[in-house]
Amino acid sequence: MIHERELAGLEAGVVGLGLMGSSIAVALTIAGHPVRAVAPLKNELTAARKTIRQLLQHAAGSGLLQHSPEYYLNRMTLSEDFKILKNCSLVQECVVEDKAIKAAVYEKISAHTREQAVISSNTSAIPVSLLQELVPDPGRFLGIHWAEPAYLTRFMEITRGRQTRDSVASWVVDLAHCWGKEPTFLQKDIRGFVTNRLMYAVYRELFTLVAAGETTMEDADKAFRYDAGSWMSFMGLFERMDQLGLEDFLETFSRLFPELGNASEVPEIMQQIVRNKARGTQEARGLYAYTPEGAAAWENAFAEFNKEIYHLADRYQELKNG
Numbered sequence: 001m002i003h004e005r006e007l008a009g010l011e012a013g014v015v016g017l018g019l020m021g022s023s024i025a026v027a028l029t030i031a032g033h034p035v036r037a038v039a040p041l042k043n044e045l046t047a048a049r050k051t052i053r054q055l056l057q058h059a060a061g062s063g064l065l066q067h068s069p070e071y072y073l074n075r076m077t078l079s080e081d082f083k084i085l086k087n088c089s090l091v092q093e094c095v096v097e098d099k100a101i102k103a104a105v106y107e108k109i110s111a112h113t114r115e116q117a118v119i120s121s122n123t124s125a126i127p128v129s130l131l132q133e134l135v136p137d138p139g140r141f142l143g144i145h146w147a148e149p150a151y152l153t154r155f156m157e158i159t160r161g162r163q164t165r166d167s168v169a170s171w172v173v174d175l176a177h178c179w180g181k182e183p184t185f186l187q188k189d190i191r192g193f194v195t196n197r198l199m200y201a202v203y204r205e206l207f208t209l210v211a212a213g214e215t216t217m218e219d220a221d222k223a224f225r226y227d228a229g230s231w232m233s234f235m236g237l238f239e240r241m242d243q244l245g246l247e248d249f250l251e252t253f254s255r256l257f258p259e260l261g262n263a264s265e266v267p268e269i270m271q272q273i274v275r276n277k278a279r280g281t282q283e284a285r286g287l288y289a290y291t292p293e294g295a296a297a298w299e300n301a302f303a304e305f306n307k308e309i310y311h312l313a314d315r316y317q318e319l320k321n322g
């Protein structure tokens with residue numbers, strides 16, 4: 001078992017300083033690691049430093065910091081040079097979801113780290129077993145899949161690839177507990193891991209209903225928010241079945257499962273909207289219409305919501321545990 005004190009002696013690297021990389025760098029510095037953050041793209045550093053400062057301020061406002069944001073920023077090294085990774089025990093790759101780009105980044109990470117350093121990927125979709133073939137020692141490679149914002153969510157999926165060593169996987173699971181996570185450990189590298197498989201089953205049903213004209217996007221969103229959204233942070237689905245009564249569920253499964261969508265094609269509505277270059281709230285144009293101000297307000301409100309839900313879920317977990 002790793003003691004949280006030990007994190008100060010374990011340098012952690014982050015490569016790729018976009019949305020998730022910046023957020024993960026903040027999570028690791030708050031946990032106590034000296035963080036070495038690499039921006040692989042030219043001219044990304046200034047924006048990354050600004051983002052990391054803002055995220056630290058958000059973390060401070062969420063009651064997560066023991067010191068000032070400046071204290072954490074000063075303990076972090078940001079650079080375009082992979083050499084800063086030389087003493088890292090763990091390097092988290094967070095670059096775009098593109099195998100060739102990840103391969104080029106692993107080559108640089110491997111060239112600049114010690115032999116025993118563990119390399120992890122935040123990939124959501126590329127099999128870990130494929131990615132681990134791109135590093136010199138696949139045994140010390142695995143998937144660490146974070147959720148956004150990385151410093152304010154308990155979620156973490158740790159996935160071993162076919163060649164990941166047991167000792168490496170269990171060391172990372174221990175570390176994740178020190179980072180304040182509730183990690184799930186996947187022994188086998190299945191596509192989409194667990195969380196994406198669950199959510200994508202819901203997305204498919206959503207598109208099936210909307211395409212058939214059974215409901216609208218607005219109503220489907222409302223049903224999801226005000227039903228599942230009212231209990232999901234309190235309990236999981238198996239716990240929910242126990243709470244509501246298993247016989248009723250059995251009866252509903254037998255009636256409803258044959259009626260659920262099972263299409264394997266990408267939904268036409270999504271193909272159309274993406275063809276029309278809509279990218280979502282980031283660019284104020286998505287499945288819904290947004291003004292730039294509305295999209296920004298939406299993002300700010302979500303940041304506030306994250307703060308509350310993080311603490312709320314914790315408080316009720318304690319009550320549940322008696």
Ligand SMILES: NC(=O)c1ccc[n+]([C@@H]2O[C@H](COP(=O)([O-])OP(=O)(O)OC[C@H]3O[C@@H](n4cnc5c(N)ncnc54)[C@H](O)[C@@H]3O)[C@@H](O)[C@H]2O)c1
Pocket residue numbers: 015016017018019020021039040041044094095096097098101105122123124125145146147148
């Ligand atoms: N966005 C999420 O909520 C989320 C959640 C879980 C996992 N992920 C995964 O995390 C990884 C990063 O996602 P993100 O959302 O932070 O992406 P992002 O687009 O915000 O950032 C990607 C970063 O990749 C790097 N990069 C881009 N092009 C590059 C190139 N040609 N060579 C080297 N580096 C390059 C840059 O540092 C860039 O900032 C992806 O594998 C993604 O699937 C994202």
